[in-house]
Amino acid sequence: MAKVVLDPVTRIEGHLRIETEVVGGRVAEARSQGEMFRGLEALLLGRDPLDAPVITQRICGVCPVSHAIASCRGLEAALGLSPPANGRLLRSLVLGANYLQSHVLHFYQLSALDYVDVEAVLAYGGRDPVLVDLKRWVRAEVASNRVLPAAPLLPRLPGDYPADPAFNVGAVRHYLEALEIRQEAHRMAALFGGKMPHPSSLVPGGVTTGVSAEAVEDYRTRLRRVRRFIENTYLPDVFEVARRFPAYAGLGRWGGALLSFGAFEEGTGATWLPGGVVVGGRIEPLDTGKIREEVGTSRYAAGPPRHPKEGETRPDVGRAGAYSWLKAPRYAGRPCEVGPLARLVVARAAGSEPVRDALGRGLAEARLPATALDSALGRHLARAIEAHLVAARLETWLGALQPGQPSVGAYARKATGVGEGLAEAPRGALGHWLEVREGKLARYQCVVPSTWNFSPRGDDGTPGPVEKALAGTPVHPDRGGLEVARVVRSFDPCIACAVH
Numbered sequence: 214m215a216k217v218v219l220d221p222v223t224r225i226e227g228h229l230r231i232e233t234e235v236v237g238g239r240v241a242e243a244r245s246q247g248e249m250f251r252g253l254e255a256l257l258l259g260r261d262p263l264d265a266p267v268i269t270q271r272i273c274g275v276c277p278v279s280h281a282i283a284s285c286r287g288l289e290a291a292l293g294l295s296p297p298a299n300g301r302l303l304r305s306l307v308l309g310a311n312y313l314q315s316h317v318l319h320f321y322q323l324s325a326l327d328y329v330d331v332e333a334v335l336a337y338g339g340r341d342p343v344l345v346d347l348k349r350w351v352r353a354e355v356a357s358n359r360v361l362p363a364a365p366l367l368p369r370l371p372g373d374y375p376a377d378p379a380f381n382v383g384a385v386r387h388y389l390e391a392l393e394i395r396q397e398a399h400r401m402a403a404l405f406g407g408k409m410p411h412p413s414s415l416v417p418g419g420v421t422t423g424v425s426a427e428a429v430e431d432y433r434t435r436l437r438r439v440r441r442f443i444e445n446t447y448l449p450d451v452f453e454v455a456r457r458f459p460a461y462a463g464l465g466r467w468g469g470a471l472l473s474f475g476a477f478e479e480g481t482g483a484t485w486l487p488g489g490v491v492v493g494g495r496i497e498p499l500d501t502g503k504i505r506e507e508v509g510t511s512r513y514a515a516g517p518p519r520h521p522k523e524g525e526t527r528p529d530v531g532r533a534g535a536y537s538w539l540k541a542p543r544y545a546g547r548p549c550e551v552g553p554l555a556r557l558v559v560a561r562a563a564g565s566e567p568v569r570d571a572l573g574r575g576l577a578e579a580r581l582p583a584t585a586l587d588s589a590l591g592r593h594l595a596r597a598i599e600a601h602l603v604a605a606r607l608e609t610w611l612g613a614l615q616p617g618q619p620s621v622g623a624y625a626r627k628a629t630g631v632g633e634g635l636a637e638a639p640r641g642a643l644g645h646w647l648e649v650r651e652g653k654l655a656r657y658q659c660v661v662p663s664t665w666n667f668s669p670r671g672d673d674g675t676p677g678p679v680e681k682a683l684a685g686t687p688v689h690p691d692r693g694g695l696e697v698a699r700v701v702r703s704f705d706p707c708i709a710c711a712v713h
């Protein structure tokens with residue numbers, strides 16, 4: 214038995230350590246460890262409720278919109294507020310733009326170097342000034358033994374990446390173009406969010422920027438460019454990676470429950486993608502009363518599983534048997550995978566025909582069987598398909614805005630109240646649970662997408678989704694855990710969020 218440890222896992226957000234026991238060349242057991250305490254839940258206590266959307270956005274610079282929306286919804290429930298149709302639509306427009314930048318970021322900036330040989334640009338003989346510049350950079354990195362993917366991925370072995378220069382150089386070009394596309398998506402979000410990241414216009418009761426014809430047209434123009442990139446570049450690149458790495462359709466299988474809270478409020482308040490829980494291929498209606506967080510292997514003061522409305526955050530650094538700063542969220546006692554794959558599979562199980570058709574078409578283009586959705590490649594594919602669906606839907610929400618109508622209601626202070634704020638962040642189901650007493654926040658608990666996916670073992674020893682999905686992954690003795698990293702990254706970890 215050998216231990217293979219990735220610490221830190223690079224090209225993700227936050228600090229993640231993955232420890233595996235390898236038997237016979239394959240992962241027998243894995244432990245997912247969040248390596249940092251942040252304490253934002255504790256920091257909120259005693260503050261004015263209006264501070265919550267501002268402060269919780271600072272949990273993350275990648276998905277601040279989702280934290281703002283979850284926080285605002287929690288406060289709306291506690292204070293008895295309800296945003297007008299424009300406010301709901303504007304939130305979905307800001308959130309949708311944030312999804313597009315986040316999904317593009319994940320595939321190109323964070324994951325592509327798992328599948329693309331960036332050193333191929335060294336053989337590039339053309340005059341493209343960007344690639345000539347990049348060549349100089351890669352040469353310096355190679356000379357200093359700090360090849361872009363960073364230490365845990367060295368050394369590279371022949372055969373790890375396709376030897377096709379057109380594929381590799383093309384992908385590097387797309388990596389650079391993706392940076393501009395993300396900038397466009399950020400601008401879209403800022404048009405109604407006020408700024409990005411950490412929008413200033415998302416408040417309990419709606420969105421303060423309002424609806425102007427100029428902003429709508431500006432958003433639409435930028436969206437067109439982002440949509441073209443998703444259709445002509447992102448989706449085809451994901452299909453290409455799937456065709457070139459078919460082994461990853463059989464790796465990273467979770468096989469457990471999939472959870473979605475339902476994504477993107479439309480004008481009426483109903484969500485565009487329906488929520489629910491899929492267990493063994495069958496959908497169950499969502500009941501958030503079944504959520505508990507366990508701390509048996511987490512670095513928090515011992516206690517029973519608690520619903521987040523009664524949860525607490527009391528760190529205990531040296532607790533025996535604890536190995537992560539993530540709590541272990543469970544739904545009806547089960548660990549759950551969340552994220553684009555879960556959202557689409559739940560929506561398909563709930564009867565969404567557009568989602569069913571998009572998944573079918575995507576699998577066919579990637580030449581994958583339906584069973585391959587639950588795999589490392591399936592997650593990349595679901596993320597790209599979701600970006601494509603969201604980009605199209607944003608046009609509908611733009612068209613549904615009502616110029617001249619309000620986008621925010623009056624704020625009303627209340628001395629007491631409890632609230633549950635649900636959202637779907639790019640990485641999955643996000644909930645904020647809060648309580649207001651004597652006009653101040655008396656409780657605040659976040660249960661965050663990467664906390665679900667990167668959960669440590671629960672009180673009964675059941676591994677979390679990533680821990681389980683890693684079992685069986687081959688580990689070549691000289692690859693430094695490349696296969697493990699590919700499976701881990703398919704979940705799009707944000708450990709900054711997960712520990713909050």
Ligand code: NFE
Pocket residue numbers: 226272273274275276279280638639640641643661662663664707708709710711
């Ligand atoms: Ni820091 Fe986040 C998203 C949230 S993830 S990225 O998406 O909420 O766990």
Ligand code: MG
Pocket residue numbers: 254540658659660661713
């Ligand atoms: Mg929490």
